[in-house]
Amino acid sequence: GISLRRLDFKGQRNYYTVDENNRLKNIYTSVTTFTKSVLPANQFLMDWMKNKSKEEQEFILKSSSTYGTLMDILFNRLLIDRKLEEIELQVRQFTAGEGLYTINVSQWTDSLKKDCLAFAQFVKDYEVKPILVSCPLASDSLGIAGTLDLLCEMNHKIPTKTDLKNKDFELKRIKAIIDYKAKIGDMSFKSDRNSFYESELLQLMVYRRLLNENFEVSSYDLFNFSPKNWRTSPDYNLKEWSFESIEKMNRKFENYFVNFQIDNESLERNIMIVDN
Numbered sequence: 001g002i003s004l005r006r007l008d009f010k011g012q013r014n015y016y017t018v019d020e021n022n023r024l025k026n027i028y029t030s031v032t033t034f035t036k037s038v039l040p041a042n043q044f045l046m047d048w049m050k051n052k053s054k055e056e057q058e059f060i061l062k063s064s065s066t067y068g069t070l071m072d073i074l075f076n077r078l079l080i081d082r083k084l085e086e087i088e089l090q091v092r093q094f095t096a097g098e099g100l101y102t103i104n105v106s107q108w109t110d111s112l113k114k115d116c117l118a119f120a121q122f123v124k125d126y127e128v129k130p131i132l133v134s135c136p137l138a139s140d141s142l143g144i145a146g147t148l149d150l151l152c153e154m155n156h157k158i159p160t161k162t163d164l165k166n167k168d169f170e171l172k173r174i175k176a177i178i179d180y181k182a183k184i185g186d187m188s189f190k191s192d193r194n195s196f197y198e199s200e201l202l203q204l205m206v207y208r209r210l211l212n213e214n215f216e217v218s219s220y221d222l223f224n225f226s227p228k229n230w231r232t233s234p235d236y237n238l239k240e241w242s243f244e245s246i247e248k249m250n251r252k253f254e255n256y257f258v259n260f261q262i263d264n265e266s267l268e269r270n271i272m273i274v275d276n
Contacts, residue, residue, distance in 0.1 A: 004136040015145035031146030068182035118227035121234035137210035
Protein backbone atom coordinates (compact mmCIF):
# COMPACT_ATOMS: atom_id res chain seq x y z
CA GLY A 1 0.00 0.00 0.00
CA ILE A 2 0.92 3.69 -0.12
CA SER A 3 2.99 4.97 2.78
CA LEU A 4 1.51 8.17 4.20
CA ARG A 5 4.12 10.33 5.91
CA ARG A 6 3.63 13.26 8.28
CA LEU A 7 5.38 16.61 8.38
CA ASP A 8 4.86 19.32 11.02
CA PHE A 9 6.16 22.74 9.99
CA LYS A 10 5.46 26.29 11.19
CA GLY A 11 2.45 25.26 13.26
CA GLN A 12 0.82 23.34 10.43
CA ARG A 13 0.65 19.60 9.92
CA ASN A 14 0.77 18.06 6.47
CA TYR A 15 0.91 14.55 5.09
CA TYR A 16 2.60 13.45 1.90
CA THR A 17 3.30 10.39 -0.24
CA VAL A 18 6.25 9.51 -2.45
CA ASP A 19 6.51 7.36 -5.56
CA GLU A 20 8.67 4.27 -6.09
CA ASN A 21 11.67 6.54 -6.80
CA ASN A 22 11.20 8.37 -3.47
CA ARG A 23 9.99 11.49 -5.25
CA LEU A 24 7.16 13.61 -3.88
CA LYS A 25 3.81 12.43 -5.20
CA ASN A 26 1.00 14.10 -3.20
CA ILE A 27 0.72 16.61 -0.36
CA TYR A 28 -2.31 16.62 1.93
CA THR A 29 -3.51 19.11 4.53
CA SER A 30 -4.05 17.45 7.90
CA VAL A 31 -7.53 17.08 9.36
CA THR A 32 -6.57 19.23 12.37
CA THR A 33 -5.10 22.00 10.22
CA PHE A 34 -8.24 22.02 8.07
CA THR A 35 -10.66 22.22 11.01
CA LYS A 36 -8.62 24.88 12.81
CA SER A 37 -8.58 27.03 9.67
CA VAL A 38 -12.36 26.99 9.11
CA LEU A 39 -13.64 27.08 12.69
CA PRO A 40 -12.47 29.35 15.55
CA ALA A 41 -10.76 28.00 18.64
CA ASN A 42 -13.11 27.24 21.53
CA GLN A 43 -13.94 30.15 23.81
CA PHE A 44 -12.52 28.46 26.91
CA LEU A 45 -9.09 28.28 25.31
CA MET A 46 -9.26 31.85 23.99
CA ASP A 47 -10.29 33.25 27.39
CA TRP A 48 -7.62 31.30 29.24
CA MET A 49 -4.86 32.27 26.81
CA LYS A 50 -5.54 36.01 26.59
CA ASN A 51 -3.47 36.91 29.67
CA LYS A 52 -0.49 34.80 28.63
CA SER A 53 2.61 36.03 26.84
CA LYS A 54 3.33 34.79 23.33
CA GLU A 55 6.09 32.52 24.65
CA GLU A 56 3.79 31.10 27.34
CA GLN A 57 1.05 30.48 24.78
CA GLU A 58 3.43 28.66 22.45
CA PHE A 59 4.77 26.48 25.25
CA ILE A 60 1.30 25.63 26.55
CA LEU A 61 0.01 24.72 23.09
CA LYS A 62 3.06 22.62 22.27
CA SER A 63 3.10 20.81 25.61
CA SER A 64 -0.65 20.19 25.42
CA SER A 65 -0.33 18.83 21.88
CA THR A 66 2.61 16.64 22.90
CA TYR A 67 0.70 15.33 25.92
CA GLY A 68 -2.27 14.49 23.70
CA THR A 69 -0.09 12.67 21.17
CA LEU A 70 1.59 10.61 23.88
CA MET A 71 -1.80 9.83 25.43
CA ASP A 72 -3.01 8.57 22.03
CA ILE A 73 0.07 6.33 21.72
CA LEU A 74 -0.49 4.83 25.16
CA PHE A 75 -4.20 4.24 24.48
CA ASN A 76 -3.29 2.40 21.30
CA ARG A 77 -0.77 0.23 23.12
CA LEU A 78 -3.43 -0.59 25.68
CA LEU A 79 -5.78 -1.72 22.92
CA ILE A 80 -3.15 -3.76 21.10
CA ASP A 81 -0.94 -5.15 23.89
CA ARG A 82 -3.45 -4.98 26.77
CA LYS A 83 -0.70 -3.64 29.04
CA LEU A 84 1.53 -0.63 29.61
CA GLU A 85 5.09 -0.51 30.88
CA GLU A 86 7.65 2.15 31.77
CA ILE A 87 5.37 5.15 31.30
CA GLU A 88 7.83 7.50 33.01
CA LEU A 89 10.60 6.45 30.62
CA GLN A 90 8.30 7.00 27.66
CA VAL A 91 7.42 10.47 28.97
CA ARG A 92 11.12 11.38 29.29
CA GLN A 93 12.01 10.09 25.84
CA PHE A 94 9.00 11.52 24.03
CA THR A 95 9.16 15.01 25.55
CA ALA A 96 12.92 15.17 24.97
CA GLY A 97 12.31 14.26 21.34
CA GLU A 98 9.88 17.20 21.13
CA GLY A 99 12.34 19.59 22.78
CA LEU A 100 10.24 19.95 25.95
CA TYR A 101 12.85 19.82 28.69
CA THR A 102 11.09 21.82 31.40
CA ILE A 103 7.89 19.79 31.86
CA ASN A 104 7.21 18.07 35.18
CA VAL A 105 7.92 14.41 34.31
CA SER A 106 6.42 12.93 37.47
CA GLN A 107 3.24 15.01 37.05
CA TRP A 108 2.86 13.95 33.42
CA THR A 109 3.50 10.33 34.37
CA ASP A 110 0.85 10.36 37.11
CA SER A 111 -1.69 12.09 34.84
CA LEU A 112 -1.07 9.71 31.95
CA LYS A 113 -1.48 6.72 34.24
CA LYS A 114 -4.84 8.08 35.37
CA ASP A 115 -5.90 8.81 31.80
CA CYS A 116 -4.95 5.28 30.72
CA LEU A 117 -6.96 3.80 33.59
CA ALA A 118 -9.94 5.90 32.49
CA PHE A 119 -9.56 4.61 28.94
CA ALA A 120 -9.25 1.02 30.16
CA GLN A 121 -12.48 1.52 32.13
CA PHE A 122 -14.22 2.72 28.96
CA VAL A 123 -12.97 -0.30 26.99
CA LYS A 124 -14.29 -2.59 29.72
CA ASP A 125 -17.61 -0.78 30.18
CA TYR A 126 -18.52 -0.85 26.49
CA GLU A 127 -16.74 -4.12 25.59
CA VAL A 128 -14.75 -2.33 22.92
CA LYS A 129 -13.33 -4.46 20.10
CA PRO A 130 -10.85 -2.49 17.92
CA ILE A 131 -11.08 -2.75 14.13
CA LEU A 132 -8.60 -0.02 13.11
CA VAL A 133 -6.17 1.64 15.53
CA SER A 134 -4.20 4.81 14.72
CA CYS A 135 -4.86 4.38 11.00
CA PRO A 136 -3.48 6.98 8.52
CA LEU A 137 -6.02 7.84 5.80
CA ALA A 138 -5.95 10.23 2.85
CA SER A 139 -8.48 11.64 0.41
CA ASP A 140 -7.32 12.68 -3.06
CA SER A 141 -10.66 14.39 -3.72
CA LEU A 142 -10.37 16.58 -0.62
CA GLY A 143 -6.59 16.84 -0.43
CA ILE A 144 -6.90 16.09 3.28
CA ALA A 145 -5.30 13.34 5.36
CA GLY A 146 -5.24 12.36 9.01
CA THR A 147 -4.74 9.56 11.48
CA LEU A 148 -7.94 7.96 12.71
CA ASP A 149 -7.68 7.22 16.44
CA LEU A 150 -10.07 4.29 16.65
CA LEU A 151 -12.63 2.42 14.59
CA CYS A 152 -14.28 -0.19 16.77
CA GLU A 153 -17.25 -2.36 17.60
CA MET A 154 -18.80 -1.65 21.00
CA ASN A 155 -21.99 -1.87 23.03
CA HIS A 156 -24.43 0.97 22.40
CA LYS A 157 -24.71 1.72 26.15
CA ILE A 158 -23.83 0.52 29.64
CA PRO A 159 -26.82 -1.52 30.86
CA THR A 160 -28.55 -0.11 33.94
CA LYS A 161 -30.12 -2.26 36.64
CA THR A 162 -33.51 -1.46 35.11
CA ASP A 163 -32.26 -2.62 31.71
CA LEU A 164 -31.06 -5.91 33.12
CA LYS A 165 -34.41 -6.53 34.82
CA ASN A 166 -36.27 -5.90 31.57
CA LYS A 167 -36.63 -9.20 29.71
CA ASP A 168 -37.08 -7.33 26.41
CA PHE A 169 -33.86 -5.34 26.79
CA GLU A 170 -31.36 -6.02 24.05
CA LEU A 171 -27.77 -4.87 24.20
CA LYS A 172 -26.86 -3.76 20.70
CA ARG A 173 -23.42 -3.85 19.14
CA ILE A 174 -22.55 -0.78 17.06
CA LYS A 175 -19.59 0.31 14.96
CA ALA A 176 -18.08 3.61 15.98
CA ILE A 177 -15.43 6.14 15.01
CA ILE A 178 -13.86 7.51 18.19
CA ASP A 179 -11.54 10.50 18.39
CA TYR A 180 -9.58 10.92 21.62
CA LYS A 181 -9.25 14.35 23.21
CA ALA A 182 -6.75 15.08 25.95
CA LYS A 183 -8.15 18.64 25.94
CA ILE A 184 -6.19 21.74 26.78
CA GLY A 185 -5.18 22.02 30.39
CA ASP A 186 -2.33 20.05 31.09
CA MET A 187 -2.49 19.51 34.78
CA SER A 188 -2.11 22.84 36.50
CA PHE A 189 -5.52 24.39 36.04
CA LYS A 190 -9.15 23.43 35.73
CA SER A 191 -9.59 22.17 32.19
CA ASP A 192 -12.72 21.83 30.11
CA ARG A 193 -12.21 18.14 29.51
CA ASN A 194 -15.93 17.50 29.67
CA SER A 195 -16.74 19.94 26.85
CA PHE A 196 -16.82 19.10 23.15
CA TYR A 197 -17.11 21.61 20.35
CA GLU A 198 -18.35 21.90 16.79
CA SER A 199 -14.77 21.70 15.50
CA GLU A 200 -14.44 18.25 17.05
CA LEU A 201 -17.55 17.04 15.27
CA LEU A 202 -16.17 18.43 12.03
CA GLN A 203 -12.98 16.40 12.58
CA LEU A 204 -15.03 13.26 13.04
CA MET A 205 -17.03 14.02 9.90
CA VAL A 206 -13.80 14.32 7.90
CA TYR A 207 -12.48 11.04 9.34
CA ARG A 208 -15.73 9.33 8.38
CA ARG A 209 -15.37 10.67 4.84
CA LEU A 210 -11.75 9.48 4.64
CA LEU A 211 -12.86 6.08 5.89
CA ASN A 212 -15.64 5.92 3.31
CA GLU A 213 -13.31 6.78 0.44
CA ASN A 214 -10.72 4.20 1.47
CA PHE A 215 -12.98 1.34 2.54
CA GLU A 216 -16.42 2.18 1.09
CA VAL A 217 -18.24 2.04 4.42
CA SER A 218 -20.44 4.68 6.00
CA SER A 219 -22.66 3.38 8.81
CA TYR A 220 -20.63 4.39 11.85
CA ASP A 221 -21.65 6.33 14.93
CA LEU A 222 -19.40 9.24 15.93
CA PHE A 223 -17.94 9.69 19.43
CA ASN A 224 -15.41 11.84 21.27
CA PHE A 225 -13.62 10.41 24.30
CA SER A 226 -11.74 12.30 26.99
CA PRO A 227 -10.54 11.19 30.43
CA LYS A 228 -11.95 13.04 33.42
CA ASN A 229 -9.79 14.50 36.16
CA TRP A 230 -10.99 11.71 38.44
CA ARG A 231 -9.81 11.13 42.01
CA THR A 232 -11.12 7.87 43.46
CA SER A 233 -12.19 5.68 40.53
CA PRO A 234 -11.43 5.85 36.80
CA ASP A 235 -13.94 7.99 34.93
CA TYR A 236 -14.30 9.54 31.49
CA ASN A 237 -16.47 11.58 29.13
CA LEU A 238 -17.98 9.88 26.11
CA LYS A 239 -19.77 12.22 23.73
CA GLU A 240 -22.05 10.60 21.15
CA TRP A 241 -22.95 13.09 18.44
CA SER A 242 -26.63 13.08 17.59
CA PHE A 243 -28.08 12.40 14.16
CA GLU A 244 -29.34 16.00 14.05
CA SER A 245 -25.89 17.44 14.82
CA ILE A 246 -24.26 15.25 12.21
CA GLU A 247 -26.80 16.16 9.53
CA LYS A 248 -26.40 19.86 10.29
CA MET A 249 -22.62 19.61 10.05
CA ASN A 250 -22.95 17.59 6.87
CA ARG A 251 -24.79 20.50 5.26
CA LYS A 252 -22.08 22.92 6.39
CA PHE A 253 -19.16 20.79 5.30
CA GLU A 254 -19.04 21.69 1.60
CA ASN A 255 -19.04 25.40 2.44
CA TYR A 256 -16.21 24.93 4.91
CA PHE A 257 -14.24 23.00 2.32
CA VAL A 258 -14.81 25.60 -0.41
CA ASN A 259 -13.76 28.40 1.95
CA PHE A 260 -10.63 26.47 2.86
CA GLN A 261 -9.74 26.02 -0.81
CA ILE A 262 -10.21 29.74 -1.50
CA ASP A 263 -8.03 30.73 1.48
CA ASN A 264 -5.28 28.31 0.48
CA GLU A 265 -5.36 28.42 -3.32
CA SER A 266 -2.19 30.52 -3.51
CA LEU A 267 -0.38 28.58 -0.77
CA GLU A 268 2.80 26.96 -2.01
CA ARG A 269 3.79 23.82 -0.18
CA ASN A 270 7.06 22.15 -1.06
CA ILE A 271 8.77 19.23 0.62
CA MET A 272 12.37 18.29 -0.02
CA ILE A 273 13.02 14.53 -0.09
CA VAL A 274 16.63 13.72 0.80
CA ASP A 275 17.95 10.22 0.04
CA ASN A 276 20.37 8.60 2.43
